[in-house]
Amino acid sequence: MSNSNVFDDILYSKSVFNNREVLRFTYIPHQLPHRELQINQLAAILVAALKNETPSNVFIYGKTGTGKTAVVRLIGKELEKKAKELSKKFLDRSLEITIEQFENGHNKLWRNIYNNFDFSEIYGQDLKNELTKSVNYIYINCQHVDTQYRVLTHIANAIISDWDDRLPLTGLPTDEVYNRLLASIDEFGGVTTIILDEIDKLVEKSGDDILYNLTRINNDLKNAKANIIGITNNLKFTDFLDARVKSTLGEEELIFSPYNAAQLQDILNQRAEEAFNLDALDPTVIPLCSALAAQEHGDARRALDLLRVSAELADREGANRVVERYVRKAVMKIEQDTVAEVIDTLPPQSKLVLLGILLNEEAGSNKLTTGMVFDTYKELCKNLKMDSLTQRRITDLISELDMLGIIGTRVVSFGRGGRTRLIQMCIPVHSTKKLLGKTDLLKDIINFKPPVQSTLL
DNA sequence: TGTCCACTGGAAGGGAGGGCTT
DNA sequence: AAGCCCTCCCTTCCAGTGGACA
Numbered sequence: 001m002s003n004s005n006v007f008d009d010i011l012y013s014k015s016v017f018n019n020r021e022v023l024r025f026t027y028i029p030h031q032l033p034h035r036e037l038q039i040n041q042l043a044a045i046l047v048a049a050l051k052n053e054t055p056s057n058v059f060i061y062g063k064t065g066t067g068k069t070a071v072v073r074l075i076g077k078e079l080e081k082k083a084k085e086l087s088k089k090f091l092d093r094s095l096e097i098t099i100e101q102f103e104n105g106h107n108k109l110w111r112n113i114y115n116n117f118d119f120s121e122i123y124g125q126d127l128k129n130e131l132t133k134s135v136n137y138i139y140i141n142c143q144h145v146d147t148q149y150r151v152l153t154h155i156a157n158a159i160i161s162d163w164d165d166r167l168p169l170t171g172l173p174t175d176e177v178y179n180r181l182l183a184s185i186d187e188f189g190g191v192t193t194i195i196l197d198e199i200d201k202l203v204e205k206s207g208d209d210i211l212y213n214l215t216r217i218n219n220d221l222k223n224a225k226a227n228i229i230g231i232t233n234n235l236k237f238t239d240f241l242d243a244r245v246k247s248t249l250g251e252e253e254l255i256f257s258p259y260n261a262a263q264l265q266d267i268l269n270q271r272a273e274e275a276f277n278l279d280a281l282d283p284t285v286i287p288l289c290s291a292l293a294a295q296e297h298g299d300a301r302r303a304l305d306l307l308r309v310s311a312e313l314a315d316r317e318g319a320n321r322v323v324e325r326y327v328r329k330a331v332m333k334i335e336q337d338t339v340a341e342v343i344d345t346l347p348p349q350s351k352l353v354l355l356g357i358l359l360n361e362e363a364g365s366n367k368l369t370t371g372m373v374f375d376t377y378k379e380l381c382k383n384l385k386m387d388s389l390t391q392r393r394i395t396d397l398i399s400e401l402d403m404l405g406i407i408g409t410r411v412v413s414f415g416r417g418g419r420t421r422l423i424q425m426c427i428p429v430h431s432t433k434k435l436l437g438k439t440d441l442l443k444d445i446i447n448f449k450p451p452v453q454s455t456l457l
Numbered sequence: 458t459g460t461c462c463a464c465t466g467g468a469a470g471g472g473a474g475g476g477c478t479t
Numbered sequence: 480a481a482g483c484c485c486t487c488c489c490t491t492c493c494a495g496t497g498g499a500c501a
Contacts, residue, residue, distance in 0.1 A: 149485060170485045171477035347488095370464065390490060395465065411465070415499025418463025458501100465496075470489100477484080 016280035016311050016322055023275045023308035025065075025301040028073050033266045035067045038254055042075050045252055049135050049191035050082060054218060054225040057249050061235055062256025065299030068231050071256075072195055076137040079193075083135035134190030142202035148210040149174050151202065156181040159188050178213065186223040199230040200237040208245050215248040258298030264290035267300055268307055276311070282323040285310065289327055306330050339427050342404055343435050349389055352380050353397045355436055357407055359450045361425050362433070369420040370395055376450040383445050398423065406432075 021027055032039065048055040062068045138158045145154050153167040156177065160166055167177060185192050194214065196202060202210065217226050230249055238246050259267065268286045286307070293303035309330035314322040346354065356376035360368050374391050381388035389397075398421065402409045408426045413419040425432070437446040 147486070168476055170475055171483085173477095173484055176477095176484095349488095389488095391464090392466085392491080393489060396489095399466090411497090413497035413499085414463080415497075416460090416462055416501095417499075418461085419497055420462095420464050460501080461499090463496105465494105467494090468492085470491085472487105472489090474487090475485085477482105479480100479482085 013318070014320060015315050016276055016320065017315065018277050019275055020308065020311075022271050023304050023311075025070075025304055027271075028070055028077065029270065029274075031270070032067055032070055032074060033270055034259060034263045035071050035256075038067075038071050038256060039075065041252075041254055042071060043078070046075060046079055046193065049079060049193060049227075050086065052134075052191060052225070054191065055193065055227045056251040057215060057227050058229045058252045058254060059238070059250045060229065060231045060254045060256065061233070063233050063258055063297050063299070065293075065297075065301035065303075066256040066258055067300060068233075068256050069197055072197075072229060072231065073139065076139065076193075076195070079135055080137055087134070134188075136185075136188060136190065136192040137195070138192065139195045139197065141197045142200075143198045146202050146205045148206050148213075149177060151196070151210055151214075152177045152181050155192075155194055156184050159184045159192070182217070182220050185217075185226060186221055189224050192224060192226040193229060194226060195229045195231065197231045198233075200232045200234040203237070203241065208242050211245045211249060212242060215245060259294070259300055260298060261287075261290045261294035264293055264298065264300060264303045268303055271304065272307070275308075276322075280311070280321060282321055284324050285322050285327055288324055292327070292331065305334055309334055336431075339406075339432075340435055342406065343432065348441050349393075350397050350401060351436060351439060351442060352384075353377055353394060354401060354406065354432070355442055355446070355448075356380060356450070357401075357423055358425060358429055358432055358436070359448060362429055363450055365450075366424070368423040370398060370423070371420060373398065373423060379451065380445055380448060383448060384441070395421075 022029070042058065045058055046055050060068050060072070136159060138155055140151060140154050142151070145151055149170075149172075152174065153169065157166045167180060172180075199211075211228075211230075214226075214228055228249060238250060241249070265286055268290060272281055272286060289303050289306040289310070292306060293299050296302055306327060310326040311322045313326045313329050313333065319326075343351075343354070353373065356373045357368060360372060360376055365372065370391070374394050377394060378388045398407070398409060401407045405426055407423055409421045409423050411419065412422050433446060436442050
């Protein structure tokens with residue numbers, strides 16, 4: 001009997017990778033090529049936190065994959081590191097200097113902290129902990145944390161260290177959450193920087209009340225300071241903001257322009273050095289990945305994904321070198337995987353609507369309207385003995401599918417025939433049907449024939 | 458030029474589900 | 480247990496719309 005494990009062959013087989021994680025977009029390298037200007041600008045703003053002064057609020061614009069999040073996260077890491085270093089220096093020095101000498105010193109930050117603590121405990125662990133966390137950097141991605149309540153609890157919970165004191169995900173009145181947040185920031189002291197990534201998603205869903213409150217948080221804080229960094233890829237985002245929020249939030253603005261192919265190449269080269277074994281990459285691979293990503297508005301995330309997936313495909317085939325062929329394959333794979341994931345995670349009602357559209361298109365209706373899709377959807381529901389949603393709700397689901405890029409819609413008027421939306425599939429009908437057919441809900445009606453519907457044209 | 462169609466899409470609110478406070 | 484609050488998903492209501500047609 002062999003005691004080998006199914007993973008053994010894969011685990012110990014030769015790989016082109018030295019460290020795959022380096023190619024993830026979430027990995028933050030020590031250096032970010034071609035973002036030196038933005039790094040310096042942001043550091044110049046946030047250095048105030050190290051002096052216990054309030055840094056300006058910052059607004060960061062730039063398309064997907066232009067390094068906004070990476071820069072902000074890198075600066076955060078550096079800021080916290082520096083704060084710890086300074087506090088350590090303070091503790092070391094305080095062994096040698098007297099209180100008077102320290103009070104006469106010029107280090108405002110530590111003098112402030114010192115004023116709030118009993119100096120007799122200077123060497124205690126508690127004080128040391130307080131000192132090392134007096135700069136707080138809280139990152140929130142508003143794509144998921146997209147309501148006023150959630151943002152407030154998220155910030156508060158990032159500061160509250162005791163698990164039992166953490167705020168619940170629902171249940172409390174919002175003003176109560178705000179008060180507890182103030183208390184936790186005040187108790188923490190120092191400077192709290194709140195980063196709201198994809199801030200446009202937050203405002204789109206919940207309005208700008210939350211931003212109004214957060215930009216005025218310093219008025220309510222007694223013992224601490226806070227500032228906001230908003231990140232968005234929507235250049236017109238601030239047009240929808242309340243003028244007061246707009247001026248307070250946009251004290252400083254940073255623009256991240258897209259990378260060009262040469263810059264993307266530098267980024268990939270830097271990561272590849274760490275990510276791959278020697279000679280594992282054909283020299284044509286990085287230029288190709290860069291060129292393909294540059295075509296799509298200079299998206300570094302796309303370039304990194306392409307490189308990583310190409311190498312994974314090479315690995316799986318047991319090749320010891322990544323060549324151009326794998327990049328071409330990777331392009332296809334990434335596209336298919338993205339679509340499959342989006343469809344798979346759709347709620348059941350959206351899947352039914354999509355199936356309605358798909359079946360009509362398959363039956364040859366090339367001028368599909370909202371009304372026709374709704375009729376087919378109702379038939380599908382009847383077949384499944386499910387209650388159907390209203391047409392109003394279905395128009396929203398159709399809009400969502402449109403936003404996801406699964407279908408394309410266009411509002412048209414047929415004169416007396418009325419005004420409606422023309423709908424068509426944007427992804428291949430056959431493969432989508434296969435994906436939908438795999439779900440338990442739809443497997444029995446996947447071949448339903450929609451009633452013949454007359455188009456308005 | 459006014460009418461009419463089949464919607465679109467904003468606004469308001471209901472209610473289920475989850476969770477807190479008293 | 481009761482009362483309250485939040486989120487999410489949904490319904491109901493309704494003003495507004497573009498363009499063919501009479």
